[in-house]
Amino acid sequence: MNYIVLDLEWNQSNTGNEPEVKEIPFEIIDIGAVKLNGQRVMIDTYNQLIKPTVYKQMHMITGNLIQLHMKDLETGDPFIKAMDTFLSWCGEDYIFCTWGPLDLYELQRNMHYYEMEPLSHKPIKFLDVQKLFSIAYEDKKSRRSLEYAIDYLKIEKDVPFHRAYSDAHYTAEILSFIEESVLENYSIDTYILPKTKKDEVYVMFHDYMKYISREFPDKLQAMEDKEVISTKCYLCRRNIRKKIRWFSPNGKHYYSISFCPVHGYMKSKIRIRRSGNDKVYVVKTSKFISKEDCRKILQKKDKTKDSDLV
């Protein structure tokens, strides 16, 4: 499998002078990518400017940042043409890698605006190199700028930042530094949410698991779904007994604890999230915890009103 390390530059409405188009708040104007083989060695590159059709003025802040002017874009390809070329360049067997979680989301939003066939009909697995950098070298939670990571790894800064191709190239260099085992911490893009039960997402990490449900009309219906409220042991996949039934200390998050005779106390947490069209979906995470942590959650539950028990 190849790695497609992708970076985009985009422009936005020049507030006050140009109305914002709601369906495309950010218009992609520069696509850069580097293809790495399975050993993370560079085997090809892609670099293309896009001729904009939505925002004809460069936003001041953006213009200063990315060092691109409207006249540079006049010779660019139309978005649809550039994407067709780019996607066939990507090939068949690959995973997208980006710095931060936004690029893949904006790419799909732009494709949708131009009524292109979607990249996928379900959530997309990708590598967020910004997150991987934090896991490999920092505290797993912080998010650093690309330049910080380049300085940290003492990689030579031979081209300016904030152009799609150069940032993709820098990101690829960082990716090739990161130890193989860290790459298991992949991310899920939810521009497209699971549409059916079959498309729902189950992700196993070494110390926790994550589940992303399909959409439901509201919170109550989500919390009635068997799969949503199921608390099977994610290691041995057996049904296990609930020690603490689902409860919500605040109406947004739900907690439960089950006990697996082999793996111990498993805490599950449900977050209810809003999707675009006023529906909701569920992100459930499960992990094994100590008896002491179990006691703390029990205390939290005792403070919760009965009406919030499920």
Next chain:
DNA sequence: GCTTTACGAAGATATAGGGC
């Protein structure tokens, strides 16, 4: 029984730090 005060929880708002 009414008013004041204190406190904690929940919700709303602000901030920070990343992206362009």
Next chain:
DNA sequence: GCCCTATATCTTCGTAAAGC
């Protein structure tokens, strides 16, 4: 300037205790 996410802080509200 706007988007996204996570976290911190402020505000509001309900309840309980204290004072009269």
